Amino acid sequence: MNDESAALLFDVVGRLEQSIVARNCPAIVALVGDRKLVLSDYDYLRDDETAAAFESRAAAKAKEIGARRWVFAVPQVWVFTPPSTIMTRAVSNHPLREGEQEAISWMSFNATDGVDYGRVAYARRPNGEPVFEDAEIFTVGITPTQVVPGYRLLQALLDDDDAPLL
Numbered sequence: 001m002n003d004e005s006a007a008l009l010f011d012v013v014g015r016l017e018q019s020i021v022a023r024n025c026p027a028i029v030a031l032v033g034d035r036k037l038v039l040s041d042y043d044y045l046r047d048d049e050t051a052a053a054f055e056s057r058a059a060a061k062a063k064e065i066g067a068r069r070w071v072f073a074v075p076q077v078w079v080f081t082p083p084s085t086i087m088t089r090a091v092s093n094h095p096l097r098e099g100e101q102e103a104i105s106w107m108s109f110n111a112t113d114g115v116d117y118g119r120v121a122y123a124r125r126p127n128g129e130p131v132f133e134d135a136e137i138f139t140v141g142i143t144p145t146q147v148v149p150g151y152r153l154l155q156a157l158l159d160d161d162d163a164p165l166l
Contacts, residue, residue, distance in 0.1 A: 013120055016073050017132050026041055027073070029150070030070060056156065073105065076102075077101070078101050106118055116137055
């Protein structure tokens with residue numbers, strides 16, 4: 001990940017951390033092209049259709065500004081199941097169960113460097129205040145599916161022959 005992409009990642013993660021501290025859980029995407037554009041959606045985690053609609057709107061805006069770089073992030077609960085499967089679910093006010101951890105899931109794209117995936121894990125103090133770890137970039141192979149935040153955005157832009165990202 002180059003310096004510009006890292007700076008964009010820290011910007012998006014910082015915005016999302018502030019929202020989580022304020023007890024909000026939006027999806028946030030920052031698009032950089034002819035200008036920088038930051039979009040958020042508070043209903044993203046409600047259902048698959050809402051998530052798909054937001055990513056479609058983000059893809060349209062990315063095309064509009066000629067995006068060359070973007071970061072998409074959303075808070076989720078990661079569910080670790082043996083032997084090595086990770087599933088996610090929407091965050092909620094309910095206590096975490098065994099094998100669960102809250103995290104900001106993110107995907108970044110840079111036209112020259114490609115795609116990176118990662119997360120920012122966090123835990124809560126007894127008073128509910130979140131404590132965030134450093135951003136983690138995955139170095140192991142990942143097989144994302146269409147439910148991974150940002151996947152539809154990526155596909156919409158890569159599948160479009162006129163997309164400025166290619």
